Amino acid sequence: MSILRQGSTLIASVHTALDDSELERFRTDLVAQIGEHRSRGVIIDVAALDVIDSFAALTLRTIAEMARLRGARTVIVGIQPEVAFTMVRLGMGTGSIPTALDLEEGLALLTGGVDDGRRRP
Amino acid sequence: MTRPQSADGADATASAGPLQEADDLTELQAIVRRVVGARVGTHPAAEDLVQETLTRVLAAAPSVDPGLLEPYAIVTAKNLVASMWRDDARKRRNQHRAADLRVPESPEAQALLGEERSAMASALGRLDEHERALLIEHELRGTDTRTIAEEEGTTPGAVAARLSRSRARLRVEYVLGLESGDPPTDRCRPVLLALSAADRRRQRELDAATHLFSCDFCGRLSEPLLARGQRQDGVLRIPVAADPDIVKARGSARELAGRLGFSRTDLTVLATAVSELCRNIVRFAGSGELLVELLDEPRPGVRVTARDRGPGIADLEAAMRDGVSTYGGLGLGLPGVRRLMDEFAISSEQGAGTTVTITIWGKDPST
Structure with a gap:
């Protein structure tokens, strides 16, 4: 995985399948970097994940909630169609975290802020 | 110059x-x-x-x-x-041909050879007269099955079947001879025989997989017997003991199922379910194993059996209800897996372990 900074936004990309301890480390790293860079937005790119099971979904939700408490908004981008299907069947989702099709859309969502209002709980 | x-x-x-x-x-x-x-x-x-x-x-x-x-x-x-x-x-081109790469025989190898010979002798001794005669006739003297069949007035096919049964028995007796001890239970020998003969129906009748998992003796002995047949069947046995095994197991299951031409969605569904089952093993039992089998009747499918010898589940009914969780998850592990799969079965005994069996069938492309 890699975490890049663009302006006040952090872009975290997952490149390979992560096991549970790696997911936890990813969460810790990311939340620490939000404080370090005083980020206002976080984009998590999960396009490379071929499986998002209950633990991965829970981790993503935890990251988003922790980021919110630290003053940053999170957008998840790049969920593959078959992964989305499985998540629905499994009965879990990303909850109230906004999502976008890809990185570009995610950035637009964070910077535009127009259609963002209705997505917030 | x-x-x-x-x-x-x-x-x-x-x-x-x-x-x-x-x-x-x-x-x-x-x-x-x-x-x-x-x-x-x-x-x-x-x-x-x-x-x-x-x-x-x-x-x-x-x-x-x-x-x-x-x-x-x-x-x-x-x-x-x-x-x-x-x-x-x-000369330079051919120099390498002159090198003798064989390692000189070590005293341990001699001892091992002696051990193998005595194991083989005791294995042959345990076969009955007919089996022994047949094996010697075919394997040592090189008489082909047709000649043997003519002598005995049967068909070559019948002789070949008897030969293969005798070989399976010889393999079992041989590994037992190497182990130099009698199997701990009455079930061990028939189970090992079914494994050696790669007789899937007999293995199912005897519930060989469960026995192998609970009997350490057979677990150890079955390794060389299974190693023979594993490649030809679509069966994969994956030990699960730590976090990285979860990722590895779902990758292997996906790869094996990929041979059936499953859609990407079905492969993802299967990998996700395997991931949930493996996580339960790692979290609650510490270690266990995953058995992935390819099925072809009545249509292509994959059956995954996750077994552990952990503490078991106290209240199965509650564990299968959405929203009940004993750790920090969403409480969706098992009910979620049941929703993902076409078939789902769970059995758990407190203090003895849990077995979950799931099956996914290939979707008929015409419907």
Whole structure:
């Protein structure tokens, strides 16, 4: 995985399948970097994940909630169609975290802020 | 360095002229030495080449026109040098063939061989008379099945089937002989026999997989028996003991199921379910194993069995309800897996472990 900074936004990309301890480390790293860079937005790119099971979904939700408490908004981008299907069947989702099709859309969502209002709980 | 010398040689030949008296051996020798020297330099074989050339020239002298003796000597020298290089190159090319790469036999190997022989002898001793005679006739004497069938008045197919049963028994008795001990339970021998014969129906009847998992003796002995047959069937046995195993297991399951031509969605569904089951093993039991089997009846499918010898689940009904969780998850592990799969079965005994079996069938492309 890699975490890049663009302006006040952090872009975290997952490149390979992560096991549970790696997911936890990813969460810790990311939340620490939000404080370090005083980020206002976080984009998590999960396009490379071929499986998002209950633990991965829970981790993503935890990251988003922790980021919110630290003053940053999170957008998840790049969920593959078959992964989305499985998540629905499994009965879990990303909850109230906004999502976008890809990185570009995610950035637009964070910077535009127009259609963002209705997505917030 | 060698070039001017070789030019010298050529000049010398030219200036000496074919018409001059070349009978003088010393003069001839000097020319040959120059020619050889120009080609091989200070090679240790240089003098040998010169002498060899002179010997050949002298031997051929009576049949060569006296005036042409000198060019004849020069050509002979050139040819000898060329064949020396050629021989050298061939030797170098083939040098590796001469190396003896076999490791000298060690005393341990001798002891092991003796052990194997005695195990084989005791295994043969445990077979009944007919089986032994058949194996010896076919494997040692090389009599083919048709001849044996004619002698006994049966068909070659029947003989082949009996041979394969005898071999399966011999394998079981052989590993038992190596272990030099009797199996701990009555079920061990039939289970090992079914495994050795790769008889899937018999294995199911005996519930071989459960026995292997609970009996350490058979678990150990079955390894060489299973290693034989594993490749031909679509069966995969994956030990699960730590976080990284979860990722590995779902990758392997996906790969195996990929052979059936499952859609990407089905593969993802399967991998996700495997991931949930493996996580339960790691979290609650510490370790266990995953068995992935390809099915072909009534249509292509994959069956995954996750087994552990952990503490078991106290309240199965509650565990299968959405929203009940004993750790920090969403409480969706098992009910979620049941929703993902076409078939789902769970059995759990407190203090003895949990077994979950899930099946996913390939979707008919026409519907």
